[in-house]
Amino acid sequence: MSTASEREAALRRALQSAAEYIEPAPGGLERIQERLGHPRPVLIAWLEAAWTVVMMRAPDVIEAVRRQAATVLRLVWERFGPKQAAGHGPMRWLRPLTAMSVAVFVIGASVYVGLESSTGAFTIGASFGAGGVAGSHPNGRGGNGGGTPDATGARSSYPLASNSSGSPSACNKSSSTPRFQGPGSQSTTPSTQSSSPTTSSPPATTPPTSSSPPSSTTPNPGSSSPSADPGVAPDAGQTSGNPALAGANASTGTGVNGDPARLSTRNASVSKSSAPADGTGKSRPLSTDQKYNPCSTPKPKSKHTKKTSSPSTATQTSARLGRTQPDGGVAAKLD
Amino acid sequence: MHVTETLVADVALGGVSADLEAERAVTELYSVHYRSLVRLAVMLVRDAGTAEEVVQESFIAMHSGWRRLRDSEKALSYLRQSVVNRSRSVLRHRVVVDRNAPAPAPDMPSAEHGAIALFERSAVIAALRTLPARQREAVVLRFYADMSEAQIADAMQISRGAVKSHTARAMQALRTVLEQAV
Numbered sequence: 001m002s003t004a005s006e007r008e009a010a011l012r013r014a015l016q017s018a019a020e021y022i023e024p025a026p027g028g029l030e031r032i033q034e035r036l037g038h039p040r041p042v043l044i045a046w047l048e049a050a051w052t053v054v055m056m057r058a059p060d061v062i063e064a065v066r067r068q069a070a071t072v073l074r075l076v077w078e079r080f081g082p083k084q085a086a087g088h089g090p091m092r093w094l095r096p097l098t099a100m101s102v103a104v105f106v107i108g109a110s111v112y113v114g115l116e117s118s119t120g121a122f123t124i125g126a127s128f129g130a131g132g133v134a135g136s137h138p139n140g141r142g143g144n145g146g147g148t149p150d151a152t153g154a155r156s157s158y159p160l161a162s163n164s165s166g167s168p169s170a171c172n173k174s175s176s177t178p179r180f181q182g183p184g185s186q187s188t189t190p191s192t193q194s195s196s197p198t199t200s201s202p203p204a205t206t207p208p209t210s211s212s213p214p215s216s217t218t219p220n221p222g223s224s225s226p227s228a229d230p231g232v233a234p235d236a237g238q239t240s241g242n243p244a245l246a247g248a249n250a251s252t253g254t255g256v257n258g259d260p261a262r263l264s265t266r267n268a269s270v271s272k273s274s275a276p277a278d279g280t281g282k283s284r285p286l287s288t289d290q291k292y293n294p295c296s297t298p299k300p301k302s303k304h305t306k307k308t309s310s311p312s313t314a315t316q317t318s319a320r321l322g323r324t325q326p327d328g329g330v331a332a333k334l335d
Numbered sequence: 336m337h338v339t340e341t342l343v344a345d346v347a348l349g350g351v352s353a354d355l356e357a358e359r360a361v362t363e364l365y366s367v368h369y370r371s372l373v374r375l376a377v378m379l380v381r382d383a384g385t386a387e388e389v390v391q392e393s394f395i396a397m398h399s400g401w402r403r404l405r406d407s408e409k410a411l412s413y414l415r416q417s418v419v420n421r422s423r424s425v426l427r428h429r430v431v432v433d434r435n436a437p438a439p440a441p442d443m444p445s446a447e448h449g450a451i452a453l454f455e456r457s458a459v460i461a462a463l464r465t466l467p468a469r470q471r472e473a474v475v476l477r478f479y480a481d482m483s484e485a486q487i488a489d490a491m492q493i494s495r496g497a498v499k500s501h502t503a504r505a506m507q508a509l510r511t512v513l514e515q516a517v
Contacts, residue, residue: 014459015479019374
């Protein structure tokens with residue numbers, strides 16, 4: 001039998017001889033290196049880890065942001081959103097009241113602006129219609145005394161040009177109502193009282209030529225009456241319908257045919273307040289006319305009164321009337 | 336800022352140098368001890384392929400822990416210990432697999448069947464398979480690897496007295512088996 005050392009030696013040889021048959025496969029080192037691989041850089045690894053953490057926490061963050069946004073939107077909606085009909089007291093009427101107020105203000109402002117603009121347009125139109133249109137109308141005021149060299153008739157048809165006391169436009173702005181209150185009304189009183197059957201006389205349509213002697217003119221100032229004019233002027237309601245104007249026009253329509261003395265006499269008879277013309281043909285300012293505001297009174301009246309005091313001016317205006325009166329020829333024919 | 340960059344550079348360079356040193360140590364230990372380690376693993380697991388897998392994984396583990404080892408002797412001891420531990424794991428897993436796996440067909444021998452058959456032809460190896468795992472490990476490490484009791488105790492992570500005990504019991508069992516075979 002062998003000792004223990006011999007048995008150990010025999011076992012060692014047996015294991016060594018048995019292990020000699022075993023040979024590892026080649027390429028073991030390559031396999032180890034392949035399995036080791038190349039380690040990723042620290043930065044990339046850190047970024048990957050951070051990205052992983054972010055992606056893991058992203059749902060929580062997104063949820064938190066969504067909740068916060070929802071809260072803010074809900075508060076904004078509760079603050080500025082439409083309120084329910086009940087439960088908010090008088091504040092619920094604030095919005096509709098504000099809307100109604102704004103609407104009413106806008107409508108009122110629009111109406112005011114529209115009326116203002118239309119009023120201005122009407123005023124301008126009225127001023128033009130009262131002066132230019134009526135004066136240029138053949139049967140207007142000028143028609144009443146157009147055929148006469150009388151300054152009154154001429155002045156009545158040219159209220160703007162012969163106004164010596166003020167601007168024509170300012171005087172034209174006066175309404176027709178004050179015409180009855182002006183001094184002309186006083187001057188027409190005698191003529192209306194002295195209305196005669198010569199109303200059918202056509203001196204109103206006499207030619208405006210101041211040099212032509214009116215054959216049918218009557219020296220009587222009261223031969224003409226305002227009621228006689230409507231027959232000649234269809235629109236006498238505007239001009240000769242006015243008693244004052246009619247009287248003046250009628251009295252002057254039968255005018256004195258450019259005689260300054262007679263004209264002044266007639267003017268004196270027509271208008272008590274008119275200053276008597278002197279022999280030189282110069283007119284003196286009338287005290288009543290000075291007191292009287294020409295703009296508040298019918299312009300033709302005041303002008304008529306003033307112009308009648310100046311024969312020369314009346315002659316000029318009658319001449320001007322003759323140029324502008326288209327029916328002057330008709331009046332001459334009638335004459 | 337400058338200090339931080341310097342530290343980062345040092346760490347980077349140190350990392351690169353450590354990786355290079357680990358790869359160099361792996362290459363050196365592989366060329367010297369790879370074969371013996373594979374044979375040791377084959378004695379423990381009785382499978383050349385599995386033994387190679389066990390040894391390669393041990394080298395990879397050593398590469399990962401090279402900063403902690405920093406020594407070839409420690410690295411070799413680490414490799415042996417890793418091979419023993421992984422062999423145990425393989426044997427434990429194999430027990431479970433053999434318990435549920437079907438029996439291989441007799442007409443389809445494996446590639447290593449010839450070498451293993453030649454290995455198992457030895458009476459000593461046949462008697463060694465009859466020993467328990469701890470006694471087998473102790474005998475293999477003691478008589479094949481020529482390791483001291485301290486090294487065996489370190490590799491098997493047991494005390495030296497346990498190594499003596501396992502070795503003595505393993506020798507008594509082998510003697511009985513070999514005497515019966517003779």
